[in-house]
Amino acid sequence: MKKLIIVLLVLFSSHVAASPGGIELQSAKIDLDNKASLQRGAKYFVNYCLSCHSAKQLRYSRMAEDLGISPELVELNLMFTGEKIFDGMTISMRPKDAEKWFGVNPPDLSLIARSRGPDWLYTYLKGFYIDDSRPFGVNNVLFPKVGMPHVLADLQGLQKAVYKDVKLKDGSIRKVIDHLEIAEPGRMNEREFDKAMNDLVNFMAYMGEPAKLERQRLGWKVLLFILLMLGVFHLLKKEYWKDIH
Numbered sequence: 001m002k003k004l005i006i007v008l009l010v011l012f013s014s015h016v017a018a019s020p021g022g023i024e025l026q027s028a029k030i031d032l033d034n035k036a037s038l039q040r041g042a043k044y045f046v047n048y049c050l051s052c053h054s055a056k057q058l059r060y061s062r063m064a065e066d067l068g069i070s071p072e073l074v075e076l077n078l079m080f081t082g083e084k085i086f087d088g089m090t091i092s093m094r095p096k097d098a099e100k101w102f103g104v105n106p107p108d109l110s111l112i113a114r115s116r117g118p119d120w121l122y123t124y125l126k127g128f129y130i131d132d133s134r135p136f137g138v139n140n141v142l143f144p145k146v147g148m149p150h151v152l153a154d155l156q157g158l159q160k161a162v163y164k165d166v167k168l169k170d171g172s173i174r175k176v177i178d179h180l181e182i183a184e185p186g187r188m189n190e191r192e193f194d195k196a197m198n199d200l201v202n203f204m205a206y207m208g209e210p211a212k213l214e215r216q217r218l219g220w221k222v223l224l225f226i227l228l229m230l231g232v233f234h235l236l237k238k239e240y241w242k243d244i245h
């Protein structure tokens with residue numbers, strides 16, 4: 001029984017997010033049942049990310065079904081590059097060009113919410129700040145020397161880093177980023193931008209696992225079944241061993 005409890009605990013504990021440099025992750029609220037949020041997130045993703053990043057594992061048709069949007073509306077509002085509704089989300093930029101422009105290839109984002117975690121993504125998207133030493137004029141608190149431009153600058157505006165002094169063990173003083181603050185406002189205020197990013201991360205979490213909606217419902221049924229079977233096997237075992245003892 002002890003082993004079973006440990007296995008269950010491991011299965012259900014979500015991974016703990018950690019970040020380098022002591023930057024605290026801000027938490028995104030993930031709600032895969034909130035279709036309105038997922039729809040808004042899809043719009044941001046298509047408009048602001050899909051020009052560089054693909055999401056090959058998600059088909060437009062699947063997204064239409066899961067998010068409750070008609071295929072016609074998806075084709076009209078969310079597809080721009082002449083793809084078919086049964087295609088995955090690809091991009092038309094060639095990898096070679098991407099490398100020339102950005103130094104690295106923008107990775108496919110299908111599974112990014114699983115590898116990085118939603119809180120990391122949320123903090124990353126809000127973490128761009130002015131840094132004139134970088135090719136695109138920005139850096140990122142979670143991803144130092146990031147090769148991605150601040151593509152959301154028209155919404156968020158530009159942030160600057162505010163530093164604080166930290167005394168190290170040997171007595172020397174180091175400047176580290178304390179927090180970011182808006183230096184040039186964008187079209188959204190801070191609250192609106194937070195909400196937009198939460199919607200976007202919610203969509204990316206969905207993207208990583210369209211089957212999750214279905215699985216969450218199935219999960220409890222499966223668990224109940226396993227527990228029932230455990231009982232049955234226990235009784236069977238008792239029955240078999242009865243004569244041997």
Ligand code: HEC
Binds near residue numbers: 106
């Ligand atoms: C102009 C092209 C471009 C656009 C548009 C763009 N990105 Fe990026 N992105 C990049 C590049 C290039 C990298 C690789 C950065 C590196 O490795 O230094 C990157 C990296 C990332 C990473 C980090 C991946 C990792 O290594 O874990 C995430 C997450 C990400 N982008 C999300 C987004 C999201 C979400 C959007 C839409 C809001 C977006 N990007 C829009 C070019 C872009």
